Amino acid sequence: MLATLAFALALQGARPLWEPDEGRYVNVALEMIASGDWLTPRLHHQVPHFSKPPLTYWTIAASLELFGHNEWAARLPGALAFAGTILLVGWTARRLAPGAEVTAAIVYATSLLPFVAANIVSTDTLLVFCALLGAAGFVELVFGDGSPRLSRAMLWGGFGLAFLTKGPPGLLPLAALLVFAARERGSWRGARRLISLPSFALFSALAFTWYLHEIAHRPDLLRxxxxxxxxxxxxxxxxxxxxxxxxxxxxxxPVAIAAMLPWWPLALLRGRRQGAATNAPRGARSREERLLLLWLLLPLTVFVVAQSRLPLYLLPLAAPAALLIARRLGPFPVTRRELAVVLTVAFLLVGLKGLGARWPSDRDGRRFASELLRQLPYSPGEVLFVEARPHYTLAFYLGCEVEEVDLATVQMMPRRPSYRPLEEPLAAELAEDEPARVYLVTPGGDEAWRREVAALGYQTVPRGKVGRYTIYLAPRPAHAPSSPPV
Structure with missing residues (x-):
């Protein structure tokens, strides 16, 4: 367990936060800390953000409060979820790949996709842990001989947390498990033994309480x-x-090919040569493989059909894939050769984190913040992006608020995905007494920005450039003195 934790935590804080996702998640967590409101996620103190439920934001905010304002703390929840998932994969293998428990844990821990995902601030690694907790309870109910009450609590508590992490996508593995249970017993009634009144209450409390609270305060949120x-x-x-x-x-x-490297080619070769190498009887093995294949393929089908696709969406498939691979590879032989292979892979993966910290990237939020600050006569209290996706990492590195100005509608608004625009005229924004405000304008929006500001009776002068943006200090009324604020 200590080795798993050390492996998951190694160099977690080496790489700066990258845009866009890491900046957005951490920014919402910082807004929770600043406002004291941990129920309503916000991109800005005036802009609710309901793209995701709050569990991921809560874990990030709690970590930042406990361990300080740094990248390591921002990524700590993902690292702990990754370590927990490794242990759960090994524990679940007791039933689905008996004899290959250590193999399953090693395969998951040292496969490329799970390892890389754990170093990215997102919902996905936490989602996998919660969903696997639920799946482990299901496996124990169906294949094991443990306490049904505890197994049901794991099943429905885990998937309740998965729903609180990412909403409906968190229940895709549950759908596959229920289909398996129904097929095993010939009807959906057979799946009813998986649930009890206390377990249903636990699931409902975890999954729906936050949604009901927010919808009660915002009736159009459900739509x-x-x-x-x-x-x-x-x-x-x-x-x-x-x-x-x-x-x-x-x-x-590319992700499907690389996700379970370096292990799936070895499993393919071993499977062709020897068949499934486990200690389980053939009939039980066939039943276990049916579950794993359904767990893998049903969510994959949904991901393929859905028109919103990102590489990390495939991460929940890594757990059943690791178990299938472990069934092919069989028990882990504790020899010098095998240990050397595993340690080499582990060191190479940790080295990837170090390489990522030094790899130049236009997504580097720390570098962008440093370059912007060098151009300014003061530390900004608010940075507004005109007609552009905001760099929310600025909230982390400069301690400022970040917002977007949309000139097409002359209002302040968050970019999708969010809840709704905040309809505040640009004139009202300009009239606010906030001299430490900075505007960043893209080349395509520069002319419209100047024209709009001039039409409202203000003047503004470009300060310099950062990346592709032109920097403007807070516009002043046209009759005001031209000295910059300090």
């Missing part, structure tokens, strides 16, 4: 969640995330 966050993500290209056939191969093709 947004079902429409934008479910129907549009599944059936439309509204979110511009790799829709269509080309997007399918772009988002999932």
């Amino acid at each position: 947004y969640l079902l429409g934008a966050e479910v129907m549009e993500r599944v059936g439309s290209a509204e979110f511009d995330r790799n829709s269509g056939l080309r997007g399918l191969f772009r988002a999932y093709g």
